[in-house]
Amino acid sequence: MELKLGFRDISHKNKNLTIHKAVSEPHFNEKTVLVTSTWDYVDLWLKRAGKHDARFFWNQAHSFYDATQLLPKTSAPLTAYYCFLNATKALLLTKGLQFSDQHGVSGFTIGGQTSLSNEKVKFKAGGILPALCNHLGEPANGEIYTLKDLLYNLPNIHRAFDLTYSADTELFIPISNPKIVRSQTTHESWFCAELTDKFANQHSINKLPNGFEREGSISDKWIIRASNRFDWRPQQRPASLQRYKNYHKGLRKHLYYINGASRLWYIKRGGNTPGIVPRSSMTITFAAMHKLSEMSRYTPDKLSKHFDCQHNWLLSEFVSSATAQFIDEISSELTGHEFMLPGRN
Template sequence: MATTDINYKNRALTLHKSITAPHFNERTVLATSTWDYVDLWLKRNKKAEARFFWNQSRSFYEATLALPKTSAPLTAYYCFLNATKALLLTKGGQFGDQHGVSGFTAQGPTALSNERIKIKSGGVLPALCQLFGEQIDPQRVYTLKDILYNLPYIHRAFSLTFTDTELFIPIWNPKIVRSTQTHEAWLVAELQGKYANVNTINKLPASFERDLGAPDKFFIRSKHRFDWRPRQKTESLNRYKTFHARLRREIVYIHAGSNRWYLRRGGIAAGAIDRHCLALTFAAMHRLSELSRYSPDKLAKHFDCQHNWLLSEFIASAPTQFLDSISSEITGHEFFAPERL
């Protein structure tokens, strides 16, 4: 089927970091830090209460940078909590005074699989999940190991620590194309390097398939479609936003010098969790903060185990990833650090 790329406001239509309100027609914001930009955005949009929590989050973030890894989870979690409140207040979400998450340690040796987490029916974390259209089962118990397994920004560290099945497939050059004969539009992306093979194609989720338009390469496409009409760009863009939110349930990113997109593999992988990375990061850091505050001796034991490096990587990288995603959700913009000369 012949296709053509879709351009909107002279830019190729592609994936966006924000799910709730992506601004596809605006330029990327170059900033060494999103703190000041988001603060100004909240001020301009008269979100005084959200701005208060955003600046509280910044104070906890700066405190986190000066703490050792056995203490850092406590202030990192309160950084996440306040940033999440800022997001929810910006979106008009209702969340109450409870954090909405609890944890406990199961009997047995010191292991990530013995650190258990439950998301409650009300509070800040459930409100964050609901913002992304996710359901809550307050009876479900997650393990810290499974949550870390589902975070793409530490997946390499996880894979080197454990032998669990690789959960994410890197994709390149994602873009939206439409048929030249109909109004149907969809996502296409490319598999490259060691992932450009039939074995990877067989691991695609059910909603994706190989695009045979270029048989010498490994392109994939979404099976789902949406309607794009060039003469109805506003309506078409709204349809794409709905389609995009659906895509982003299966496609995640890592904040780096440029967006690095990953597709969740298909099949039922043991430990896979269908939940947004923000919610999972929030839950994981909450459990570590509980250990840091109430059982620092237990937390210290985790750093004497096989997963020492994985846990250290999470504590060090989670704040950057979390705040980049929160900043995009609050403002609808994408952020990158300017290149240094």
């Protein structure tokens, strides 16, 4: 972006300051870690850090992950959920957070029809999932969601959701070149990104959540920005970086990514759209997989009926993709690093 616009990029460690996969303690100072799988990297990281209890649960999660890859779709949710449960315990132990052994989530079914809207999930006030919610700045006070709405709010399966429920509004708007910029005349700094292709229009701007708007000084591109600001003072870099970390945690309530070989970031639309669940994809995925694991364990016949319905592909995509996405997010949250697949992959 040109200097005459009144703002400029912020350079940190010889690259533009941008958003990060980790929510609570992102390490903006460090390079992206290129790994085929984060399992071994995080295991060694925990070993170096002396986090022996966390390392035990991390390796338990890895074993459940491996088992999940070998099971059919009606059985895989059970081991996938225990993978999530143990990985979350590893995160909470690493962060020194208190939690009870209760799972902190339950499910129930209403009505007789096989429908994702009839499958309910309740976030309890105490346990492992609420501890994760608290860590991420989310409430956990008995909120109840449908399984359909939880799946609706996950970007990694949103294409499958849109094709399954074509009448529902598209929730996620892809963004390009996300970064932090600074005023030319003051210390005020803020987030901005570009909308491209079919999303580069006023219709997409109208969908933005509260606190986001179009950058008015640019007419030939569809640049969006956050109206909230923070101070970036180059002479006070450590303090500025801490201010950005606080600002970043608020940003990440609206920004989601899909794990893959490239950085794919999205902003979730705002407004009064029915079905929006204002939570991290980590807590949503945990809760949704718990519901499927309950069915896999106690009512496998009912779960099998879900795989015979119109939403069978959506469920299949969730079970297939959720573990890799969840573990990538937990790995970043646990270590503060960003992980990407090496170019050779």
